[in-house]
Amino acid sequence: MVNKSNKNDVIKILGEPSSKSNFDKNIWFYIEQKKQNKSIIKLGKQFIEENNVLTIKFDAKGIVNKKEFLNKDDLKEIKFAKGETVPAYTNNSFMYDFLSSFRDKINAPFKKKNKK
Numbered sequence: 001m002v003n004k005s006n007k008n009d010v011i012k013i014l015g016e017p018s019s020k021s022n023f024d025k026n027i028w029f030y031i032e033q034k035k036q037n038k039s040i041i042k043l044g045k046q047f048i049e050e051n052n053v054l055t056i057k058f059d060a061k062g063i064v065n066k067k068e069f070l071n072k073d074d075l076k077e078i079k080f081a082k083g084e085t086v087p088a089y090t091n092n093s094f095m096y097d098f099l100s101s102f103r104d105k106i107n108a109p110f111k112k113k114n115k116k
Contacts, residue, residue: 001064003064006058006063029054032054033050050072052071053070054067
């Protein structure tokens with residue numbers, strides 16, 4: 001499959017991906033999750049029996065150049081960054097003021113209708 005199959009081949013075999021990367025259109029994700037009830041006594045309570053993720057990366061020509069399969073245990077070991085993304089503008093910046101006034105102008109007709 002690697003270095004041989006293309007996007008159309010993958011769709012024929014696996015179907016449409018569960019998700020595509022927002023950052024790179026050539027990265028597709030296939031997600032499988034199986035849940036099972038814990039017991040009859042605990043109605044509605046479920047646990048995740050399987051949680052698998054297949055990541056397929058394509059080159060610029062749409063040919064598969066890498067695939068990675070992660071199961072439930074692999075996913076537990078992934079370390080996520082603890083930092084937060086900070087917006088490029090603050091409450092007292094020009095961009096914040098501009099967007100706020102723009103929002104107020106859009107909402108103005110609705111405010112007038114609600115007061116009547």
